[in-house]
Amino acid sequence: MPISYAVVGASRGIGLEYVRQLATHPDAVVFAIVRNKKGSFHLAAAVANLKNVHVFEADVVDHASMERAAKEVAAISGGKLDVLILNAGRMSGEAVWKGFKDYPNMDALDADCIDAFKINALGVVHGITAFLPLLRAGPTKKIAVLGTDGAIPNTVYALGLPDLSAYSMSKAAAMLATAKWALQLKDEGFTVVTLAPGLVDTTDTVGTSGDPTVKKILQDIDKNHPAFVLETPEQSVKVQLKIVDSLKPADNGGHFRSHPGNQA
Template sequence: MPSYLITGTSRGIGWEFVNQLSSDPGNIVFGLVRNKSTVEAQVPEEWSERTNVHILQGDITDYSSLQSAAAEVAGITGGGLDYLIGNAGAVAHFDAYDPIGVLGEQPEALERELMHLLRVNVVGNIHLFNLFVPLIRQGEGKKVIAITSGQAALDMIPRLSIELSALYAISKAGLNTAVAKFSAQYDKEGILFMSICPGLVNTGRYNEASPEQAERVKVMMKSFAEYAPDFKGPSTTEASVKDILSVINKASVSNGDGGSFVSHYGNHQWL
């Protein structure tokens, strides 16, 4: 029975991972969330007939909560885990609408926001992966996926002059490097580590933009459309997760995918 653990499943892309994966009764799906009671109550409302969803309490910045989650998973599966998807991630309002030089006018806020993003997106996932490697080793799937962002793609930033979300992009670049290092250590054991960007997905990132901020986002979207003429704006969580799962299913250590950083298309076409 293939087992999956996805972090950050209270909403957005994470919730949709649970939806698609648990639609197969042959899968066992663990969703790690910070607010277990709320999310657990939503499961029977959404999927009354599904018994293969387990909601676990955990904050990826709280090491002991991740230790408890790993023990809980091992207790249910008998010790192993096939697939780990590190989807939980922090974004910042602070860097969403201004370039890095403008953010620098508030040095303390810049440092505070960057440290928070690094703590969640980089350190949190490093702890997560280290704690779950013993389970993945015992599983059959042997795949660990980090949900990253094309905002960190060094072939995109200069080409499109993407000024916004600098701190977030820096944190995802750190995550990608961590994933490559995990791969360097574990690919000889047949464990695949890779970073996948979900594309631009409508999960409410720019909902609170002022008219002036929305204008800056529009400029960025325009450059996205020039880069990818088929790009018609943010996609849905359904489409994105379907694409990501297809990439995960095709990827393998033997194909040379270990440590790679790709889009939901499985390549460097980011949009």
């Protein structure tokens, strides 16, 4: 029996690597959901000759587009989906590293936080809502939402991470949204979890030439902070997929880390 996976936010970074690794399984059918198909050139190159990958467009802040994508998936999968990987996140670029002190005024801070909240937090609610009928129709009923220990208050305090404010606040809300869904779907046999991928260098798939500035920031964190171990998307997703494969209903509501020692 083929296993169907939808990866939301698959154009680059960790989402792209999920598609790459899943596509190597002969039994997997992979639905890669991207904001902009034409602009997803890293994905296009990776899946050019693959028959088990289908690419559809949707933006997690635009619910109508998510419902459209779910319908397109259903048309191929016979109305079912086994595993939903909600990876889309507003995370790239230097601006994501801002702390409260780094905004010119409160209006700018509000606008940035609201934008982050719409993608990172409400995007989880939109994504699960759109694909729920397909997941309910399938036997597997797994949802993994990409989270981060950088949104856990004790960890933020212990590691001394005052910045990444809009990102961390919105990811904290995403993890609560995931917990709410886990409770809501528990009696239907779902397994809904947060999966923290560790500190992953996804800068090589930013644009055509990567993002050397953020790469340097990540390498400095890796060098100066023993709690963080910088990994490649390949290394991180390999472990993440082992976790996804092993998930069972008793894990519902859990917070999983691809590497226990890695705090990102």
